[in-house]
Amino acid sequence: MRRAALRLCALGKGQLTPGRGLTQGPQNPKKQGIFHIHEVRDKLREIVGASTNWRDHVKAMEERKLLHSFLAKSQDALPPRRMKDSYIEVLLPLGSEPELREKYLTVQNTVRFGRILEDLDSLGVLICYMHNKIHSAKMSPLSIVTALVDKIDMCKKSLSPEQDIKFSGHVSWVGKTSMEAKMQMFQLHGDEFCPVLDATFVMVARDSENKGPAFVNPLIPESPEEEELFRQGELNKGRRIAFSSTSLLKMAPSAEERTTIHEMFLSTLDPKTISFRSRVLPPNAVWMENSKLKSLEICHPQERNIFNRIFGGFLMRKAYELAWATACSFGGSRPFVVAVDDIMFQKPVEVGSLLFLSSQVCFTQNNYIQVRVHSEVASLQEKTHTTTNVFHFTFMSEKEVPLVFPKTYGESMLYLDGQRHFSSMSGPATLRKDYFLEPKESHTC
Numbered sequence: 237m238r239r240a241a242l243r244l245c246a247l248g249k250g251q252l253t254p255g256r257g258l259t260q261g262p263q264n265p266k267k268q269g270i271f272h273i274h275e276v277r278d279k280l281r282e283i284v285g286a287s288t289n290w291r292d293h294v295k296a297m298e299e300r301k302l303l304h305s306f307l308a309k310s311q312d313a314l315p316p317r318r319m320k321d322s323y324i325e326v327l328l329p330l331g332s333e334p335e336l337r338e339k340y341l342t343v344q345n346t347v348r349f350g351r352i353l354e355d356l357d358s359l360g361v362l363i364c365y366m367h368n369k370i371h372s373a374k375m376s377p378l379s380i381v382t383a384l385v386d387k388i389d390m391c392k393k394s395l396s397p398e399q400d401i402k403f404s405g406h407v408s409w410v411g412k413t414s415m416e417a418k419m420q421m422f423q424l425h426g427d428e429f430c431p432v433l434d435a436t437f438v439m440v441a442r443d444s445e446n447k448g449p450a451f452v453n454p455l456i457p458e459s460p461e462e463e464e465l466f467r468q469g470e471l472n473k474g475r476r477i478a479f480s481s482t483s484l485l486k487m488a489p490s491a492e493e494r495t496t497i498h499e500m501f502l503s504t505l506d507p508k509t510i511s512f513r514s515r516v517l518p519p520n521a522v523w524m525e526n527s528k529l530k531s532l533e534i535c536h537p538q539e540r541n542i543f544n545r546i547f548g549g550f551l552m553r554k555a556y557e558l559a560w561a562t563a564c565s566f567g568g569s570r571p572f573v574v575a576v577d578d579i580m581f582q583k584p585v586e587v588g589s590l591l592f593l594s595s596q597v598c599f600t601q602n603n604y605i606q607v608r609v610h611s612e613v614a615s616l617q618e619k620t621h622t623t624t625n626v627f628h629f630t631f632m633s634e635k636e637v638p639l640v641f642p643k644t645y646g647e648s649m650l651y652l653d654g655q656r657h658f659s660s661m662s663g664p665a666t667l668r669k670d671y672f673l674e675p676k677e678s679h680t681c
């Protein structure tokens with residue numbers, strides 16, 4: 237493994253305390269200043285001036301054009317902000333408001349992770365709007381879009397749909413037009429909020445009409461912890477550039493990777509024939525081509541964001557649910573998501589698009605299933621397909637899963653890419669002995 241193994245949630249109680257309370261977990265949910273989950277989208281609508289019905293969306297966009305004059309000509313012209321300026325907490329009161337549960341419920345009486353992805357996306361965008369808030373204006377001239385889900389690490393197998401959940405987050409790094417938002421999620425256990433998830437998103441600011449880049453306010457770290465967070469943001473940017481420059485779409489696999497693929501190839505040759513063409517599946521293995529599932533979404537106006545594009549969170553939920561079904565049918569049991577990695581939003585998805593999602597298992601190890609979902613939109617006029625996103629999900633199954641074998645060169649590259657994503661997690665999966673343990677009845681997290 238290139239980077240020592242699987243991600244453990246780096247969460248601790250009150251892990252980082254810039255500006256007191258930043259990224260802090262256990263706090264009284266009833267205190268002032270916590271948004272209700274319903275308020276997040278309402279607040280976003282208010283900030284961007286979104287229409288509440290589809291008929292008015294053209295008028296709403298026309299109004300946004302007028303905000304162009306509020307855009308800064310340079311980043312230096314914008315006042316610096318602190319991490320605490322964008323810090324927010326959001327309550328999802330599944331315990332205290334049972335009527336909310338239905339939307340979040342799975343048949344196994346756990347919380348739908350796809351819904352959490354949607355909430356994280358909206359929260360990430362709201363955090364970035366808080367960072368760039370113009371205090372004298374109600375609306376923002378910026379169009380902030382999700383560019384990347386850098387990573388999401390789960391530290392609990394499943395969440396209870398009967399206990400309150402709290403999200404918190406803030407901007408942790410800024411570039412010229414991009415921002416990193418770090419978010420955490422906690423669930424009430426006894427009278428304490430315990431950490432359950434850790435997420436890093438990258439958002440990009442665009443002009444009022446979402447046609448070109450726009451500058452974001454600088455960020456000033458105020459304590460050694462904040463400096464460390466900011467430095468980590470810089471490192472993350474460097475890591476992403478390095479990861480992308482060695483992409484298998486650009487470069488040949490390493491010598492070690494080539495050996496892996498060749499050995500897998502040799503292990504599939506039929507010993508009875510002296511031929512490179514007769515391939516036999518080894519025991520307890522599945523051909524990669526047989527691990528696929530596909531779906532189609534018609535992108536209705538209901539799922540639009542202000543810019544008349546489809547919400548990133550909706551795309552993630554759809555991709556996640558397809559990936560889960562893929563892992564489920566591959567492993568033969570209900571898997572749990574462990575990590576989400578490197579979801580890149582390459583192109584916006586327009587309202588009215590036909591969105592094709594294609595999911596396949598591309599790597600497995602012990603109980604782990606690495607699933608890749610590719611999404612593309614079809615242009616009906618030109619009969620062309622354009623890739624909009626690639627999603628990477630790591631699932632854990634309760635029992636050991638079959639190996640997945642590539643047959644073609646292209647599939648071998650998918651295998652290696654899957655292996656790279658799996659290896660980029662930060663702690664060996666097998667070390668996570670507590671992962672399947674349900675919370676104890678004691679009130680410790």
Ligand SMILES: CCCCCCCCCC(=O)SCCNC(=O)CCNC(=O)[C@H](O)C(C)(C)COP(=O)(O)OP(=O)(O)OC[C@H]1O[C@@H](n2cnc3c(N)ncnc32)[C@H](O)[C@@H]1OP(=O)(O)O
Binds near residue numbers: 281383438
């Ligand atoms: C209901 C009402 C609520 C309304 C709320 C609205 C919230 C909406 C939130 C969403 O749902 S957005 C929908 C999902 N996302 C998208 O559709 C985005 C699709 N992708 C794009 O539009 C472009 O790829 C994107 C604007 C993200 C980047 O465009 P470019 O590739 O031309 O960007 P460019 O090269 O100019 O780089 C601009 C910045 O982005 C950074 N960047 C671009 N791609 C990146 C990436 N993949 N990862 C990290 N950073 C990235 C890049 O480093 C640079 O940072 P700095 O200016 O700080 O140096």
